[in-house]
Amino acid sequence: MMDSRVNPRILLAKSSLDGHWRGLNVVSRALRDAGFEVIVIGMATSAEIVGAALEEDVDLVGLNVGGRVEAVERIVGELRAAGCDAPIFAGGTIAPSAAKRLNHLGVETYPPGSALGDIVAAARRLTEPAP
Amino acid sequence: MPERELDRPRRTISGIELNPSYNGADLPGDFDHSQSPGKPPFARGGFELGYRSKLWRIFQLSGFGNPEDEGERIRYLLEKGETGYIMEHDRMTADHLYDVDHPDVSARSEDVGLSGAVILSVHDFLLVLDGIDIGAYFAHPGGAVPQHAPFALAGFWTAAQRRGFDISKLIGTGQSDFFLTYVGCPPKEQIPASAALRLNVDIVEFCAAHVPRWVPVSIAGYNGADSGLNAYQELAAVMSCAVAQIDAVVARGNLPPAQVAHYLSGVNFRVSMDLMEDIAKLRTARKMWHDLLTRRYGITDERALRMRIHVVTAGSAMTYQEPMNNIVRGTLMALASMLGGVQSLGVSGYDEALSIPSETAHHMSVRIQQILQEETGLTAVADPLGGSYYLEALGAELEGRAWEFFEAMENQGGFISCLDSGWIHEIAGANQIAIEEQLLTGERRRVGVDVHRIEADPFEVDGFSGVDDVYERAVERLAKLRRSRSAAAVGGALRELDVACREGNNVMPPMMEALAAEVSLGEVGAVFRGAFGQWDSPIDLV
Secondary structure: OHHHOOOOEEEEEEOOOOOOOHHHHHHHHHHHHOOOEEEEEEEOOHHHHHHHHHHOOOOEEEEEEOOOHHHHHHHHHHHHHOOOOOOEEEEEOOOHHHHHHHHHOOOEEEOOOOOHHHHHHHHHHHOOOOO | OOOOHHHOOOEOOOOOEOOOOOOHHHOOOOOOOOOOOOOOOOOOOOOOOHHHOOOOEEOOOOOOOOHHHHHHHHHHHHHHOOOEEEOOEOHHHHOOOOOOOOHHHHOOHHHOOOOOEOOOOHHHHHHHHOOOOOOOOEEEOOOOOOOOHHHHHHHHHHHHHHOOOOHHHOOEEOOOOHHHHHHHOOOOOOOOHHHHHHHHHHHHHHHHHHOOOEEOOOOEHHHHHOOOOOHHHHHHHHHHHHHHHHHHHHHHOOOOHHHHHHHOOEEEEEEOOOHHHHHHHHHHHHHHHHHHHHHHHOOOOHHHHOOEEEEEEOHHHOOOOOOOHHHHHHHHHHHHHHHOOOOEEEOOOOOOOOOOOOHHHHHHHHHHHHHHHHHOOOOOOOOOOOOOHHHHHHHHHHHHHHHHHHHHHHHOOOHHHHHHHOHHHHHHHHHHHHHHHHHHHOOOOOEOOOEOOOOOOOOOOOOOOOOOOHHHHHHHHHHHHHHHOOHHHHHHHHHHHHHHHHHOOOOHHHHHHHHHOOOOHHHHHHHHHHHHOOOOOOOOOO
């Protein structure tokens, strides 16, 4: 399926009930400019994130984090339990210790100050078809 | 990066091209060499003696966790020398007017209490305020968000009454700001902006009658600026927001324009790392306020014409990388605020990009301000930079651009229309992208981020993770509340509130009755949602 798609598809969601949209605006724009198909669902519960990831059959899940790491860990767990094996990356307010915990789960983290170019490069690398 | 430093564009964040130097020829044509602080149009400051007569208020955002945690942090700050206090409310519950067991809150139970304390009823206000002398300090009890403000103010005032205080003597401020939730951080559900405007009118009229020393609402340009509006756009949007509110209160016919303007004259701005532009902005803000009120409304009362400014330093300027560097940034932005002549100041925590402020970050935010007040000598002379060729030229340029932008907003149908249509969000969003591009090209640089970057932070700051029993304890408090109060009294109070909402009567008297009857936050939310419906947000990202 992934091979036949021209542009990889990325889901962007906010893990917390917090409407700040500056990060989503900047990152979604950069990813679209780089050729990705970006689906932004904004503030969503874990169930909504899982539902959208499966329904849209996305190649990558991006979580905009504004809350506690435990909530993000739960979302990651629910995605995996539901059979979504798309890679996950996360940006936003992620303290170093929280980043470590997410990295341990295989989630790449891009805290404030990350270069947009690095985020785009990560999206390319994470959506490359397996050799 | 530009190849040669000389080729680097030198513009303010607003895009004003800067000369390598300025001289007397750059002063505006109508520059008045005899103008003094404390005299109209107040560009040079609202008060003749500046900080000799009164230092600015040290006023930090604070709060997290359980009500008791928030109270403890506020008492900590007051002990360190904070001279007013701000109660932060949990964003998920307060901004949305949801009880803690609302499905959208319990679906994210881990996050509850991270952005402020969970305050669901008058009991929770009393828990926060335990051990705080309510009569002694200038208070901001919450209600940053218009739909939350009536509950937050009534909750605080009712708690004060239960503690034996006469609310007609209390000092403090409301907020009810449109920039936070209608521009920068929209909740999932909120009442339409036009309904919010009506609630603000109710609050102003209620304060005039019952809490006369209170600042009823406070426009917060900060939230527009940190969402992307540049300096002259922030100035213009604040003036446009003021016009919408003054017109709405005056249209009710109960209060004269001068009194209304006085109630709205406590205004908030953001100060960022573009220091000179933001010093110019604060001085220009006071002049524009004076000119707006005299020209548009014919107001002559100097109490109304003198804008009082609260600044919050830019959270977005604080870097994740090497957070201790943010103590320097906080100091510089605080200095700029002081040079701009503010009456009140909050300095973002050095761990702002990682978390809500830790105790040590809060400690530093207070100490930065105290060092400026006590050690620098800068409090001796009002408006120390007045007459600077550069600053005065920049102020005049900002003023011209701001009035143009103000006219553009009026041509869009005024402030509320600019929110409803998404016009202001388009501009803010485009500016957000432009700032990223300037970082990319090296026109703008952040030490430790874009330049002089190192891999590991030598100070190993990890931010503050709050407390983790907040959701469970809030659910317990809510259950206890529902068991202990009179269901008949609650039902009656909510019906009265609903009638006031629908029939256009002032919502504040029934809101006070409702808080006294121990209604919960979510019950007020249900009434508001039923009566006012929902804002059709033009922001499609969240």
